[in-house]
Amino acid sequence: MHPCALTIAGSDSGGGAGIQADLKAFAAHGVHGLSAIAALTAQNTRGVTAVHVPPATFLRAQIDACFDDFEIGAVKLGMLATAGVIHAVADALESHKPPAVVLDPVMVATSGAKLLADDALEAMRTRLLPLATVLTPNLPEAELLLGRGIHDGSDAADALDQLRAFGCQAVLLKGGHLDEGDRVVDRYGDGHADATFVHDRIDIEGHGTGCTLASAIAANLCLGLPLPAACEAAIDYVFRALRSGYKPGRGTVAVLDHF
Numbered sequence: 302m303h304p305c306a307l308t309i310a311g312s313d314s315g316g317g318a319g320i321q322a323d324l325k326a327f328a329a330h331g332v333h334g335l336s337a338i339a340a341l342t343a344q345n346t347r348g349v350t351a352v353h354v355p356p357a358t359f360l361r362a363q364i365d366a367c368f369d370d371f372e373i374g375a376v377k378l379g380m381l382a383t384a385g386v387i388h389a390v391a392d393a394l395e396s397h398k399p400p401a402v403v404l405d406p407v408m409v410a411t412s413g414a415k416l417l418a419d420d421a422l423e424a425m426r427t428r429l430l431p432l433a434t435v436l437t438p439n440l441p442e443a444e445l446l447l448g449r450g451i452h453d454g455s456d457a458a459d460a461l462d463q464l465r466a467f468g469c470q471a472v473l474l475k476g477g478h479l480d481e482g483d484r485v486v487d488r489y490g491d492g493h494a495d496a497t498f499v500h501d502r503i504d505i506e507g508h509g510t511g512c513t514l515a516s517a518i519a520a521n522l523c524l525g526l527p528l529p530a531a532c533e534a535a536i537d538y539v540f541r542a543l544r545s546g547y548k549p550g551r552g553t554v555a556v557l558d559h560f
């Protein structure tokens with residue numbers, strides 16, 4: 302069967318992040334993309350103007366339709382918006398048991414728009430982290446999940462085990478928000494192997510990089526790569542796609558070039 306990956310995430314009407322980025326990343330990896338839309342954003346390169354969350358029963362119907370027909374190699378979770386959506390997604394994953402779950406704990410957009418309700422953080426910790434094969438937080442998201450600051454590389458290294466204590470199998474902590482000179486250091490830990498992936502900082506304000514990274518990891522897992530290699534290849538993919546990124550709107554942000 303053709304490899305299939307499912308994204309359960311938010312839609313970005315501006316085509317740069319969310320479901321739209323996920324499907325482009327899946328396609329670029331030769332993986333058939335399925336989507337269950339958990340939230341809709343009215344959005345462009347200048348920001349988010351409105352959010353609509355469809356009923357949880359309709360989200361569940363989308364997820365069930367995908368699992369009822371396709372052999373799903375990996376699920377990517379992105380913007381889930383509310384505690385109610387998180388519970389619906391956790392229930393669906395517990396019943397369908399996909400082989401891999403990549404959890405991007407989306408909370409706040411680079412533009413500052415809030416993409417997760419405050420009271421949903423605890424549901425994210427208790428319901429979704431235990432179901433995640435790999436959690437891919439950026440620094441602010443890791444700080445909110447842990448309830449403490451991460452100020453340097455050694456705090457970041459410690460955060461890997463502390464995040465795994467919530468029950469996820471592995472963590473890829475993205476280093477883009479940390480000042481480590483002209484390099485970006487992403488840190489990976491799964492309790493057996495630790496790794497750091499280092500690349501040059503690209504001086505572009507990118508939109509949709511986190512979504513794309515998590516989707517590329519999911520696609521690589523569908524293609525049979527082991528987890529650390531799936532993460533490393535996905536980081537390289539985002540680096541290349543961002544380097545050739547372009548500005549499709551009047552805002553300052555660039556979107557990734559997937560092809």
Ligand code: PLP
Binds near residue numbers: 379
């Ligand atoms: N919109 C949606 C639907 C998203 O899922 C995300 C991030 O995950 C964003 C916007 C924000 O993207 P960025 O912070 O890369 O601009």
